[in-house]
Amino acid sequence: MTKSTETVPIIDVGSLRRDPRDLARIGAALDRACCEFGFFYITGHGIDPALSARMMTLAREFFASPLEQKIAIAMAHGGRAWRGYFPVDGELTSGRPDRKEGIYFGTQLGPDDPRVRAGVPLHGMNLFPALPGFRDALLTYIDEVTAAGQLLLKGIAVGLGLAPDYFQERYTHDPTVLFRIFNYPPSTASADENELGVGEHTDYGLLTLLRQDEVAGLQIWHHDRWLPAPPVPDSFVCNVGDMLERLTAGRYVSALHRVRNASTQDRISMPLFLDPGFDAVLQPIEVLAPDPTAAGRRRRGRRWDGTDLATVSGTYGDYLLNKVSKVFPQLRAKVF
Structure with missing residues (x-):
């Protein structure tokens, strides 16, 4: 079942987990959402609500x-x-400090891992x-x-006319998995529309799966205006990243989004970024022709950072x- 909240699609992917024969129908719904919005909600994802609540x-x-x-864990x-x-103010987006605090996590690798x-x-x-139980949870x-994201990539592959395992075989058999937990403090008394929890940006990888709490604030750029992406119970908000735009030659566009917490409550969001393997070489999918109209549908004619993804290589x-x-x-200087 596919429906929408305002205009951002909500796709029930429950049948995708239960019946692989439903890949074509779900893939078509994912393809429409990625083409038109670069964003969609998923329900029926199979992740225990108690785990998310925990x-x-x-x-x-x-x-x-x-x-x-x-x-202590800075x-x-x-x-x-x-x-x-x-x-708060420790991270920059579009060159400006974000009004949020957060914790960065990733795949847990021990000291004996060759990459470490x-x-x-x-x-x-x-x-x-x-905190008791934090690590295991x-x-x-x-x-x-991550498993839910890999399943979505199978649906996206089928929606593009590719084999279900296209992305896993080429890019995500050993993915770069980054996970963030953010807290957006309440709006200040003197705040205006320029006070943003995170400024407008796109995500870097293939697919983002975001769990947000009941406090609204996420906005998506679509057809020359900011659309709200309000909380939907037991859902994830998913969006196309830069690499999925690169690989699809612009059929899917990594859509601009931002966060403005205008409420009197803190807002928690938990995005997981399912990205290509660190050493994966970026090459467009040969069977897909570039879509010259895509960028104009969801961006102001140019990317927020001036990058032309069609020229990205390596x-x-x-x-x-x-x-x-x-x-x-x-x-940057200290670590890299």
């Missing part, structure tokens, strides 16, 4: 902790793994808050959401390191 509770407990406890302690906590031993950036151990949650790791080094300039 992660939300743990996140609120952490962000309510005294600053000195949060700083990103400065994460080294080349690029993990840990950052305070080689010092490959963005690979290593997570820094976990000192987090790692289980990452595994389950590995995903190259692209990712170039991006993240601009988000935390104070760590």
Whole structure:
């Protein structure tokens, strides 16, 4: 079943888990959503609501902790793994500080992993808050959401006329998985529409799966205006990333989005970024022709950062390191 909230589609993917024969129908719905919006909700994803609720509770407990406890796992302690906590105004988007705090996580890799031993950036151990049960809940949650994302990529592949395992065989058999937990403080008394929790941007990888709490704030750029993406119970908001635009030659566009928390409550969001393997080489899917009208549908005629994705080459790791080094300039020289 596909329906919409305002205009952003909601796609029930439950049958995708139960019956592989439904790949074609779900794939067609995903293709329409990725072409028209670059965003969609999914329900029927199979992730235990109790696990998601547990992660939300743990996140609120952490962000309510005294600053000195949060700083104990600051990103400065994460080294080349690029993990840990950052305070409000500690991250830049479009060159401006974001009004949010957060924690960076990724695939948990021990010191004997070859990539860790080689010092490959963005690979290593997570820094976990000192909260009972946090580590186990987090790692289980990452595994389950990653599995849901891999299933969605099968549907997207079929929607593009490709074999179901196209992305897994070429890009996500050993994916780069990045997970963030963000807290957006309430709007200030003097706030105007330019005070943003995170400024307009696109995501870097293939597919983002976002769990958001009941506080609204996410906005999507579509047809020359910002559309709200309000909370939908037991759903994930998913969006196309830069690499999916690159691989589909512009058929799918990595859509601009931003967050403005205009409420009097804190807002928790938990995005997981399912990205190509770090060493994956970026090449457009040969059977897909470029769509010259795509960029104009959901962007102001140009990307937020001026990048022409059609010219991006090399590995995903190259692209990712170039991006993240601009988000935390104070760590760039130290880590990279």
